[in-house]
Amino acid sequence: MINKLFKDEIFLSYFLVIFFSLIFFFNIQNPYESFYVNYDQEFWNTYNSLLIYSNIEQEKYDEPGHISYLLFSFYLKVIDLLNILQVPDINDFNNLDNIKNKTQSLIFQSRIFGLLLNTVLTLFIIKIFKKFGAKNLILFTFILITSNGFLTHISQYRVEPLTLLLLIISMFILMSLVDSNKYQNLKIFFFNFFIILSIINKVQIIFYIPLMLLIILHYKKFNFCLIKNIKFLIKNKRDLLYFLISTFLIISLISIRSEQLHSTAYLVIIYLFFLISFFSLIEINSYKNISIFFNLTLLLSFLVIYNLVINFTNGGERTFWVFFKISKIRGYLGDIKLDQSYDTILWIKEFILFGIHNLKELLLSIFEIKKNSLIILAVFALTIASKKFKEYYHLNIFIILYLAIKFITLFRSNAFYYEIYFDWFILLGLVIFLNNFKIKKIFNYTMLSTILILNIYNNFNTKNFQQINGGSYSKETYCSKEQIYSVNGIWEYYSKKIKKEQIINLCK
Numbered sequence: 266m267i268n269k270l271f272k273d274e275i276f277l278s279y280f281l282v283i284f285f286s287l288i289f290f291f292n293i294q295n296p297y298e299s300f301y302v303n304y305d306q307e308f309w310n311t312y313n314s315l316l317i318y319s320n321i322e323q324e325k326y327d328e329p330g331h332i333s334y335l336l337f338s339f340y341l342k343v344i345d346l347l348n349i350l351q352v353p354d355i356n357d358f359n360n361l362d363n364i365k366n367k368t369q370s371l372i373f374q375s376r377i378f379g380l381l382l383n384t385v386l387t388l389f390i391i392k393i394f395k396k397f398g399a400k401n402l403i404l405f406t407f408i409l410i411t412s413n414g415f416l417t418h419i420s421q422y423r424v425e426p427l428t429l430l431l432l433i434i435s436m437f438i439l440m441s442l443v444d445s446n447k448y449q450n451l452k453i454f455f456f457n458f459f460i461i462l463s464i465i466n467k468v469q470i471i472f473y474i475p476l477m478l479l480i481i482l483h484y485k486k487f488n489f490c491l492i493k494n495i496k497f498l499i500k501n502k503r504d505l506l507y508f509l510i511s512t513f514l515i516i517s518l519i520s521i522r523s524e525q526l527h528s529t530a531y532l533v534i535i536y537l538f539f540l541i542s543f544f545s546l547i548e549i550n551s552y553k554n555i556s557i558f559f560n561l562t563l564l565l566s567f568l569v570i571y572n573l574v575i576n577f578t579n580g581g582e583r584t585f586w587v588f589f590k591i592s593k594i595r596g597y598l599g600d601i602k603l604d605q606s607y608d609t610i611l612w613i614k615e616f617i618l619f620g621i622h623n624l625k626e627l628l629l630s631i632f633e634i635k636k637n638s639l640i641i642l643a644v645f646a647l648t649i650a651s652k653k654f655k656e657y658y659h660l661n662i663f664i665i666l667y668l669a670i671k672f673i674t675l676f677r678s679n680a681f682y683y684e685i686y687f688d689w690f691i692l693l694g695l696v697i698f699l700n701n702f703k704i705k706k707i708f709n710y711t712m713l714s715t716i717l718i719l720n721i722y723n724n725f726n727t728k729n730f731q732q733i734n735g736g737s738y739s740k741e742t743y744c745s746k747e748q749i750y751s752v753n754g755i756w757e758y759y760s761k762k763i764k765k766e767q768i769i770n771l772c773k
Contacts, residue, residue: 278391278406285410286384286419290376294420294734300372301740307422308368311375312760314338317579319354324761326583327597330424332431332466335578337422340378341371350374359764365771372422379422386430387415390689393433396440397484399696404713409692411720412636414685417733424467425685431463432470432477439546440484446552453559458566465570465580468587468594471535472673473686475542476666480690482546483697487659491545504549504556511560512540518564524590531591599678623675627668636720637667637691643712644698651702660701663694681733744772 290296300308310330313323314337323334345352350370353361361367387409394405409415418426438456442449464471482489498505516533523529540559549556567588574580586593595603595612600619603612631638641664648657667690674683699709723729748754749768756768 274402275391275395278402279388281403281406282387282391282410283384286380286387289416289419290380293416293730296373296376296380296420297369298734299740300369301736301743302734303421303423303736304740304743305736305738306424307372307375309759310334310337310422310424311371312763314341314375315352315355315358315371316762318342318352319356320579321355321762322579322581323584325759326581326586328424328467329580329584329586330466331574331578331580331584332462333424333427335580336427337375337378341374344374355762359762359767361767364767365773368771375422376420379426380419382426382430383415383418386426386433386685389430389433389437390693393436393689394693394696396437397693397696398700400700401709401713404710404717405692405696408636408713408717408720409688411717411724412684412688413681413724413729413733414688416724416730417682418685420734421682423682425682428463428467428470429685429689431459431466432474435459435463436478436481439478439481439543442547443481443484449552449555450558450562453555454562454566457563458570461567461570464587465574465584469674469677469683470686471587471591473670475535475538476670477690478542479545479666480663480693480697482662483660483701488548489545490548491541494544494549497549498556504554507554507557508560511557515560515564519588522589525592528590528592532588535591598676619676623672626675626679627672630671634719635723636716637687639716639719640664640691640695641667644695647702647704657702660698663691663697667691667694740772 309325310333313325313330313334316323317334317338318341323329323331325334341352344350352371353367358364358367390409391402391406394402399405417423435456435458438452438459442452442456460474463474498508515536519532519536520529523532543559547555571585574584575582598616598619600615603615603619631641644661644664648654648661651657667687670690671687674686677683742748743755749756749765749772751757756763
């Protein structure tokens with residue numbers, strides 16, 4: 266029985282993910298280290314989860330991270346119920362004599378929670394590789410778990426893994442719709458439902474969604490449906506009318522609810538890209554009234570989540586700022602000039618210059634000796650060498666999508682913890698390419714083995730481990746008098762309900 270299981274590629278891949286997750290968690294990155302190491306994520310996330318645990322509305326909305334906070338608050342209730350750790354509510358937390366030890370225990374639990382999320386996400390990624398018919402799944406698994414996207418989130422509690430997991434769940438639902446139109450409207454509802462959950466967990470993902478969904482063009486066969494759908498709508502006036510009315514309804518609601526004109530423009534463009542991506546994958550003629558039901562289920566799923574968050578899960582209306590005021594994102598762009606400029610023309614100029622800088626950085630990164638660069642160059646080289654560009658060009662689309670997503674991310678940061686968004690995506694593209702490109706097995710194994718060796722060389726060293734497990738600032742920065750006592754200090758801004766005397770105790 267055991268021998269049979271270990272001959273099953275997907276079972277063995279799952280085993281490797283779980284086994285190496287535990288090995289890395291306890292041996293490569295120290296889960297017991299001070300909570301100040303990754304204070305700007307782990308402490309804030311734990312604090313907001315503790316608020317929800319105490320039936321108080323969360324305070325942090327930059328991300329806004331609500332689904333992560335909510336699930337971790339459930340986790341805290343479970344470990345409290347099982348007497349694994351006595352979890353105080355926020356009032357008791359402020360009266361603890363041993364607040365430093367209790368905080369360290371809570372942060373350790375947050376890292377275990379992060380480990381669980383990252384492991385589940387990785388298992389889902391393995392499953393999606395298998396869904397796309399991956400050959401050499403074990404090698405792909407090894408490449409994935411030796412990538413920085415995986416390694417970074419093994420012992421840190423950050424919001425990115427759950428954000429990506431929610432998106433991948435929605436992709437599985439969409440693939441189920443491609444497989445069968447049974448329960449069509451229910452599938453579309455939950456597809457949109459998990460998309461929205463992903464967005465309110467990490468705003469950044471809203472820019473990736475239309476691009477990441479297009480990878481499903483390669484699911485079963487390459488079938489770009491958008492042109493067919495346009496022709497179908499032109500010929501079928503009733504469907505066209507339904508589609509236009511429902512689309513106009515969504516755009517009208519965006520315009521009414523959005524707080525600024527440029528926010529309206531951004532949101533409408535993002536919505537239209539999302540719409541185009543969906544109808545590039547799904548042929549309208551194969552589904553009953555999908556031209557109207559897609560928009561209606563999108564609206565319904567948003568309303569359901571909105572009411573749950575506002576009325577039941579201790580997340581305020583600010584959880585949804587990305588749907589109402591997306592221009593707030595300008596404050597998170599990776600150039601200080603874009604945050605401080607109030608002159609619109611000057612801001613546009615600086616934005617374009619920043620974009621040119623990011624484009625140069627992106628193009629130069631292709632020639633770095635790293636896994637993703639090797640995949641890009643190898644796929645392009647093989648396609649050109651085949652002298653069958655017209656036959657294979659569509660297999661290179663994942664590279665264009667990857668570069669577009671990477672370019673968008675550079676406007677925020679080139680931080681290592683965002684690599685979790687790219688590692689799985691470019692590997693899935695390679696799965697698709699190798700499944701469809703005629704290549705000898707020995708060359709296939711050689712390419713994948715080279716990528717794995719390159720990963721190990723680049724990532725398994727002290728310098729890399731220190732980088733991926735290092736925080737933004739030191740304890741001394743967070744515990745300076747300016748930060749503790751100023752009304753604009755980091756403690757007051759991100760953890761208002763912790764008393765000053767307890768902050769001082771935490772800083773001792």
